[in-house]
Amino acid sequence: MQSVLSVRDLRVDFITRRGALHAIDGVSFDIAPGEILGLVGESGAGKSVTGSAVIGLIDPPGKISGGEILLNGDRIDTLPAEKMRKIRGKRIGMIFQDPLTSLNPLYRIGEQLVQTICAHLPLDAKQARVRAIKLLEDVGIPAPDQRIDSYPHEFSGGMRQRVVIALALCAEPDLVIADEPTTALDVSVQAQVIALLKQICADRGTAVILVTHDMGVIAEAADRVAVMYAGRIVEIGPVAEVIRAPRHPYAAGLMGAIPSLTSDRDRLEQIEGAMPRLSNLPEGCAFHPRCTQATDQCRQARPDLNANGAHAVACFLHEGDHI
């Protein structure tokens, strides 16, 4: 089956006075229809930039400096801004972290939905309104025919995020990019929003890139997960494998660092140090200064993603795994 999205060797640079910073450095992945791919990593790993690059929202001084992005087989990274605007919202939907800032406080949510629907679909205002009510119903807003005329401030955080999901789904996109969709929400509401996102994407066959720093959310929602570190994917594979048996030392350290709710840990594992700054990336594997198993090879050369079936790891320790 053809992938909805195919990212090949993507590079994003930020040009500064002190030279170019490689925010994304050779990232590749594919997403199948209906699949949820989690992008996980700590602040500065490049997960949000990856999402922005796919939807063409990298602002100067940043720019895509290499690689290609294919949506259903068509290149979209080289499209002129005007054409990209048509794709954005229609074929790729976007859900941001804070629902309060992604909705316009001065317009009723119905107007925002109708406007978006009319911009992308050949419907008149009346038909668009019917569709908007249907969408609100789909995302679980009670009494959607009345709530459609409410302002964003009249909704709670969880309900607002549901409206944002409805907005992203307006034009039946092939792909939705959800950037930290539950980070601003409480756990009980987070559970509701994750369940909704999963169910709605399964029903419509929409592929999702789920960007988050929360491993729990990934475990709950994603089919596959890519762990990012300093602008590169260090490990990618099916969720259950990566979470239960992470191979890259960084991924393993990350799992050990998360306090568990169900089992007792005497002590959390620590990864010493912090993620390096982009302006000061170490030679070789970017993780080697924090890695307990680093060798001379790691200090000199940079490991590539080495696939073993669906599971790939960028680490010299696991180079021979697939043989």
Next chain:
Amino acid sequence: MTEAYVRINDLSKDFDVSSPWLNRVVEGKEKTYLKAVDQVRFDIEKGETFALVGESGSGKSTVARMLVGLLAPTDGGATIDGISLAGGRRTAQTNTVREKLQMIFQDPYASLNARWRIKKIIAEPIVSLKLLKGRAAIDARVDELLTLVGLHPDDGSKFPHEFSGGQRQRIAIARALASNPELIVCDEPTSALDVSVQAQILNLMRDLQDQLGLTYLIISHDLAVVRYMATHTGVMYLGRIVEIGAGRDLFLNPRHPYTKMLLDAVPDMEYPGRPRTAVQGEIPSPISPPPGCTFHPRCPLANDRCRVEAPKMIENVACHAIEERRSLP
């Protein structure tokens, strides 16, 4: 009877959220109050870690702020080491207690003065409480504190912007330790940090507790962090404590329906995709909380009594259903 080290006694806080006076007069409205904290009561023994957990708006931070004296309680009060801090009055006695009390805040980007060097930031409690005399003695103490939290004494001459979030939180901890406190109130100490850094800070806090015999009151919305850190946990919902549990007990055998719901809502990394009971509704507005037990609109066990009568704390849990041994049909 020996009294607990910290005793929070029927602590309450109402915020006045009324419309302006003229609007009230013209529109004939009454004053409205938001009950942020409603008769909260718990004890912390010396050397313990007590955690308050709950969703946004449950009043957990307000309790912490009242304990350290940043807010004056509407009713009730706290005693530390037998000395009452009620009413926010300052006497010689309460001042000595306050010296033993420090706070760590959530956002290490906001809690450190960007224009001060680290040395000055950490020395501030020592200087303002006049704990040490002479530049040399203060500098030596600052160096000692920096080493204690895992930083280098040379870092003292740097500014906060030269540090990462985790290092800043270490600096905030060093500042809190400067006055030799016994009780540290930590308001979401790791919420602004990445997981690998969070692990470093949580481990550091536990090591310091073992070394210095500290007592912690931790405010957090992250149940896994609470499980890792706390010896006792209080679960708050709309300004009230609904359940208090010791150590892991609360997580293994939650009793209150809200605690159960909260635990069930947390994504489980060990068993992804496990069947979960769908969470009902959202936390109501604290300005007009539901009558009776405030949790009843979301509770699967609620009956008529829950809708009118607020439950009392019985054996560390405030729930009619448990009192009457009602269970799910």
